[in-house]
Amino acid sequence: MKPADILIAILVAIIWGLAFVASRIALDELSPELMTALRFSVAAVPCLFIRKPKIAWSLLIAISSTLFLGQFLSQAYGIAHGVPVGLTSVIVQSQALFTIGFAAMAFGERPTPMQALGIGIAAIGLLMICGTVGYDFSVAAFAVLMISPLSFAVGNLLLRNARGVPMFDLFAWLCLASAVPLFVLALIANGPAPTWTSLSHMSLTSALCMLALGGISTSIAYWLWGRLLRDYPAAQVVPFALLVPFVGSAASSIVFGERFGPLRLAGMLTVIGGIAVMVLAKRPNALPEEPLPKTA
Numbered sequence: 001m002k003p004a005d006i007l008i009a010i011l012v013a014i015i016w017g018l019a020f021v022a023s024r025i026a027l028d029e030l031s032p033e034l035m036t037a038l039r040f041s042v043a044a045v046p047c048l049f050i051r052k053p054k055i056a057w058s059l060l061i062a063i064s065s066t067l068f069l070g071q072f073l074s075q076a077y078g079i080a081h082g083v084p085v086g087l088t089s090v091i092v093q094s095q096a097l098f099t100i101g102f103a104a105m106a107f108g109e110r111p112t113p114m115q116a117l118g119i120g121i122a123a124i125g126l127l128m129i130c131g132t133v134g135y136d137f138s139v140a141a142f143a144v145l146m147i148s149p150l151s152f153a154v155g156n157l158l159l160r161n162a163r164g165v166p167m168f169d170l171f172a173w174l175c176l177a178s179a180v181p182l183f184v185l186a187l188i189a190n191g192p193a194p195t196w197t198s199l200s201h202m203s204l205t206s207a208l209c210m211l212a213l214g215g216i217s218t219s220i221a222y223w224l225w226g227r228l229l230r231d232y233p234a235a236q237v238v239p240f241a242l243l244v245p246f247v248g249s250a251a252s253s254i255v256f257g258e259r260f261g262p263l264r265l266a267g268m269l270t271v272i273g274g275i276a277v278m279v280l281a282k283r284p285n286a287l288p289e290e291p292l293p294k295t296a
Contacts, residue, residue: 001232009228009240012221017247019217020085021255022209023076029206030198031190032076037182040068042214044176052173053165063162064177067155071148073182078145082137084258087129089248090268091145093241096275097122098153106157114281122274128267167226168219175218238279245272 001009026035052060071092079088097119103109111119133142162170186195202210228237245268252258260268 001236005228005231008224009237010243012225012228013240013243014247015217015221016241016244017089018251019213020079020089020248021251022212022217024079024085024252024256026206026209026213027076027080029202031186031195032073032080033182033186033189034195034198035210036069036073036076037179037186038210039072039213039218040175040179040182042211043218044172044179045215046168046172046219047176050169050172053162053169055162055165055170059158059161060173061177063155063158064174066151066158068174069178069182070151071155072178074144074147074151078137078141078148081141081144083141083145084136084260085252085256086245086249086258086260087264087268088145089245089252090271091126091129092148092152093245093275094122094126094271095149095152095156096278097126098149099156100278102153102157112281115278118274118277118279118281120274121277122271125267125270125272125274128263128270132261132264132267167230168223171219171222171226175214239276242272242276242279 023035030038075088075092078091079085083091100109100111100115100119104111130142133139190198225237249258249260249268
C-alpha cells in the first residue's frame with residue numbers, strides 16, 4: 001500500500017475507535033433510539049443531492065436494517081446500560097467470527113483451518129468475557145449488545161448483493177432508510193414530548209458528537225474505507241480494523257477512567273487475537289472472487 005493510503009487506513013481506525021467515546025458522551029443526554037436516529041440523519045444529508053442507487057428497495061431496507069440500524073442501535077443500548085466503551089468496541093469487532101460462520105452456512109464457504117482456529121480462539125475470548133457479565137452491567141445489556149456483531153455479520157453478507165453500486169451513494173441512502181424508522185421508534189419508546197425536549201435542550205457537546213458520528217465516522221470514514229477496499233485486496237486493508245478496539249479502549253481509559261479486571265482484559269485480548277488470525281488467514285476458494293463495489 002502507498003504510505004498515504006496506510007495513513008488513511010490508520011486514520012479511519014482511529015475515527016471508528018473514537019466514535020465509541022463520542023457515542024457514550026451523547027448517550028448521557030439522548031436515548032439510544034434518538035441518538036442513533038440523529039447519527040444517521042446527519043449521514044443521510046447527501047441524499048438531498050444524490051439519487052437513490054439502482055438497488056431494490058427490499059434489498060436496501062434489508063441491508064440498512066442489519067448493517068446500520070440493528071448494529072448501531074444495539075451498540076448504543078449496550079453502552080447506555082453500562083457496558084464499558086472499550087469492551088463494546090471489542091464485542092462489535094467479533095463480527096468477523098459471525099461473518100465467516102454465516103457465510104459457511106449460507107454459501108457453503110468452508111473456513112480454512114486458520115480461520116477455524118481464529119474462530120475457536122475468539123469464541124474462547126467471548127466465553128471469558130461472559131464470565132465477567134453481571135458485575136458492572138446486566139446480562140440483558142450484554143445480550144442486546146451481542147445483537148450488534150450478529151447484525152453486522154448479516155449486513156456484510158447482504159451487502160454482496162449490491163455489487164457495482166457507487167458506495168457513497170449507497171451508504172447515504174442506507175442511513176436514510178435507518179433514520180426514518182429510528183425516529184418513529186424514538187417517538188414510540190420515549191414519547192413525543194420527551195423526544196422534543198431532548199432535541200431542544202441538546203448541549204453543544206452532544207451536538208458536536210452527533211455531527212462527528214454522522215458526518216465523519218459514518219459518512220467520510222466508511223467512504224474512505226470503501227475506496228481502500230476498491231484499490232487494494234481486502235487482506236491488506238481489513239487488518240487495520242484491528243486497531244479499532246485498541247483505540248476505543250485506550251480512549252475510554254483516558255476519558256472515562258475505564259479499567260478492566262484480569263479475566264475481562266484477557267478475554268478482550270483473546271478475542272482480538274482470534275480476529276487477527278481470521279482476517280490474516282487466506283480466504284476459502286469455495287466461491288469466485290467478486291468485484292468490489294465502486295465508490296463515489
